[in-house]
Amino acid sequence: xxxxxxxxxxxxxxxxxxxxxxxxxxxxxxxxxxxxxxxxxxxxxxxxxxxxxxxxxxxxxxxxxxxxxxxxxxxxxxxxxxxxxxxxxxxxxxxxxxxxxxxxxxxxxxxxxxxxxxxxxxxxxxxxxxxxxxxxxxxxxxxxxxxxxxxxxxxxxxxxxxxxxxxxxxxxxxxxxxxxxxxxxxxxxxxxxxxxxxxxxxxxxxxxxxxxxxxxxxxxxxxxxxxxxxxxxxxxxxxxxxxxxxxxxxxxxxxxxxxxxxxxxxxxxxxxxxxxxxxxxxxxxxxxxxxxxxxxxxxxxxxxxxxxxxxxxxxxxxxxxxxxxxxxxxxxxxxxxxxxxxxxxxxxxxxxxxxxxxxxxxxxxxxxxxxxxxxxxxxxxxxxxxxxxxxxxxxxxxxxxxxxxxxxxxxxxxxxxxx
Amino acid sequence: xxxxxxxxxxxxxxxxxxxxxxxxxxxxxxxxxxxxxxxxxxxxxxxxxxxxxxxxxxxxxxxxxxxxxxxxxxxxxxxxxxxxxxxxxxxxxxxxxxxxxxxxxxxxxxxxxxxxxxxxxxxxxxxxxxxxxxxxxxxxxxxxxxxxxxxxxxxxxxxxxxxxxxxxxxxxxxxxxxxxxxxxxxxxxxxxxxxxxxxxxxxxxxxxxxxxxxxxxxxxxxxxxxxxxxxxxxxxxxxxxxxxxxxxxxxxxxxxxxxxxxxxxxxxxxxxxxxxxxxxxxxxxxxxxxxxxxxxxxxxxxxxxxxxxxxxxxxxxxxxxxxxxxxxxxxxxxxxxxxxxxxxxxxxxxxxxxxxxxxxxxxxxxxxxxxxxxxxxx
Numbered sequence: 029x030x031x032x033x034x035x036x037x038x039x040x041x042x043x044x045x046x047x048x049x050x051x052x053x054x055x056x057x058x059x060x061x062x063x064x065x066x067x068x069x070x071x072x073x074x075x076x077x078x079x080x081x082x083x084x085x086x087x088x089x090x091x092x093x094x095x096x097x098x099x100x101x102x103x104x105x106x107x108x109x110x111x112x113x114x115x116x117x118x119x120x121x122x123x124x125x126x127x128x129x130x131x132x133x134x135x136x137x138x139x140x141x142x143x144x145x146x147x148x149x150x151x152x153x154x155x156x157x158x159x160x161x162x163x164x165x166x167x168x169x170x171x172x173x174x175x176x177x178x179x180x181x182x183x184x185x186x187x188x189x190x191x192x193x194x195x196x197x198x199x200x201x202x203x204x205x206x207x208x209x210x211x212x213x214x215x216x217x218x219x220x221x222x223x224x225x226x227x228x229x230x231x232x233x234x235x236x237x238x239x240x241x242x243x244x245x246x247x248x249x250x251x252x253x254x255x256x257x258x259x260x261x262x263x264x265x266x267x268x269x270x271x272x273x274x275x276x277x278x279x280x281x282x283x284x285x286x287x288x289x290x291x292x293x294x295x296x297x298x299x300x301x302x303x304x305x306x307x308x309x310x311x312x313x314x315x316x317x318x319x320x321x322x323x324x325x326x327x328x329x330x331x332x333x334x335x336x337x338x339x340x341x342x343x344x345x346x347x348x349x350x351x352x353x354x355x356x357x358x359x360x361x362x363x364x365x366x367x368x369x370x371x372x373x374x375x376x377x378x379x380x381x382x383x384x385x386x387x388x389x390x391x392x393x394x395x396x397x398x399x400x401x402x403x404x405x406x407x408x409x410x411x412x413x414x415x416x417x418x419x420x421x422x423x424x425x426x427x428x429x430x431x432x433x434x435x436x437x438x439x440x441x442x443x444x445x446x447x
Numbered sequence: 448x449x450x451x452x453x454x455x456x457x458x459x460x461x462x463x464x465x466x467x468x469x470x471x472x473x474x475x476x477x478x479x480x481x482x483x484x485x486x487x488x489x490x491x492x493x494x495x496x497x498x499x500x501x502x503x504x505x506x507x508x509x510x511x512x513x514x515x516x517x518x519x520x521x522x523x524x525x526x527x528x529x530x531x532x533x534x535x536x537x538x539x540x541x542x543x544x545x546x547x548x549x550x551x552x553x554x555x556x557x558x559x560x561x562x563x564x565x566x567x568x569x570x571x572x573x574x575x576x577x578x579x580x581x582x583x584x585x586x587x588x589x590x591x592x593x594x595x596x597x598x599x600x601x602x603x604x605x606x607x608x609x610x611x612x613x614x615x616x617x618x619x620x621x622x623x624x625x626x627x628x629x630x631x632x633x634x635x636x637x638x639x640x641x642x643x644x645x646x647x648x649x650x651x652x653x654x655x656x657x658x659x660x661x662x663x664x665x666x667x668x669x670x671x672x673x674x675x676x677x678x679x680x681x682x683x684x685x686x687x688x689x690x691x692x693x694x695x696x697x698x699x700x701x702x703x704x705x706x707x708x709x710x711x712x713x714x715x716x717x718x719x720x721x722x723x724x725x726x727x728x729x730x731x732x733x734x735x736x737x738x739x740x741x742x743x744x745x746x747x748x749x750x751x752x753x754x755x756x757x758x759x760x761x762x763x764x765x766x767x768x769x770x771x772x773x774x775x776x777x778x779x780x781x782x783x784x785x786x787x788x789x790x791x792x793x794x795x796x797x798x799x800x801x802x803x804x805x806x807x808x809x810x811x812x813x814x815x816x817x818x819x820x821x822x823x824x825x
Contacts, residue, residue, distance in 0.1 A: 286534035
């Protein structure tokens, strides 16, 4: 092989730098493999970086992420690229070539994140990290604990050399607007796909009127709305008028277990809604929560979490799926409609805000990595020397993703050593 | 409900009934997982005990009595909003259609005819029955292998075919009477079952409910609430009013023949002919729209069953043969004109005689259920 692993057992390329990819990379490297991690965002951490708390312990996800970041920084066997995408994987087990396009972030590694560039930048963009609920400048820090901790420029909105105010403002000469995309080819013995998931596009459920009726948000938006690093600094206020949310409805299975949308159960949404119920109940003692469900699915020990939430008299569970959402007459309130199957009554409930428990669409449904095989739903299928970890394989929670990634790392090393 | 009553609920699944529903267009019935999306997207269901979620459960569990004596199955216009939004592809609209068919079969006597109308292998037998009657009459009159009949003015005259015209009336009058008696018996049983399972409030009035129901039928206001299959109410209205037009035409012709003693043919400018021809064209357009809508909505709403398509086809043939009989008569293509008229009579007989067993019966059972539902404050 032209480029044999230098000092490592073998070389593993990990596609995706979310929790599964990070875990696979760290575990493979700490076992002795050389690892190259490819991440398309300008930062590592993926969906977990956007979460406010983990269920069931209700602890902050940044804690676990930081540990992994530190293990990456201190391990010479791991190299990672951000704003990078795999264009194709060629070759066969033991001898792959991974062709990667590294898109320019226009910011050099000597950036100290002083914010001087953003202060002079005249262009604003919707902040995709917060699902468009606030704005950043075209030059921005992805989030306040981003790894790598440096600014990046959104080339879709930046005016480029014709503006260049940021270049003048940067005391460290860290901005280079002339950076060009770069293609690299990485030799690898095995590859792990850990491209994760996207929240299912809620606008596709036309009866739920997401994007048309005010104050209907998704569960991932609720994470940002509850996070101290989010658009409201953690105050759960509804988007339309900033009113403190007092009565909230959760719509379970919004797009999951539905042959018109995602045919499978997304596994995490019931626990996510129960967790988010805690957010609002802790923040606002008078708040009321209405959860509309088909079945509450809290597998294994998670059942205890469900029992605990059920004890709260301000939380009601209605068996019946919400299939219609409308704006209340003359206000920004929202009316959800469902049949309460226990009484056989079709009822309309008016609330301040609605959270759609939207499911996990595997990233393979929209973007496929050329070289991997996929199921019709867009989940990656493992092949010789090609392994799949985390939510790109099956919907799962963070702890299961970590376990799955460790297993994938072990298989990748075994395959990489041709055993 | 007392505790004792609660514990006494027993379900006796009628497995044959479940198989029948599945075979009659409800093939995806068992896919339902009771999420109740259907009742919420339905625009025509009442808020209290809404359909079709509960009906899906009854059908899965084979609770035949709860289903067929339930007026709700007829409040459904098969808009297919439920079917389009069903996350499991269980097609509640099609299931309710199948259940309605089985309700018709259950209440209409004699039951062997109900079975035959629903089974394609008996179609030839059912058609042969009126065909043989009319052929026998023609043979009796010597027209079958003899001279082609013409009136005094040398015109083709369908009234001459069974001359005197009274010969076809001894066929159609008993056929209509048979249908009416079968309907009356069916409705009586249906009403009694409904009233037993859903007691009517004291002092409720059937006459005013009937008046309100007729207003609803004439306006199709509920039917118009359908979303996924929006155009169906227009097509149905056209077919419905065309049938009324043709009923008026028939009574008018009876008046001409029996009161005024004027046999057909009548000139095209005769007001009776104008009403008849406008209605015939309306029927043809209406039934074409019905067919087109069904084809267009097949992906979202389902293909429909033999039962649906038999009914549509019979109306189609009646409209087409009616119009062609007149055109070939005016064009003086004698053998063809008489043959088409013969086909027309066979299919008209089919529609009326088998009405209590075919989808035509929806007219009677739906109206009955709507009156009951109104009276029961549904």
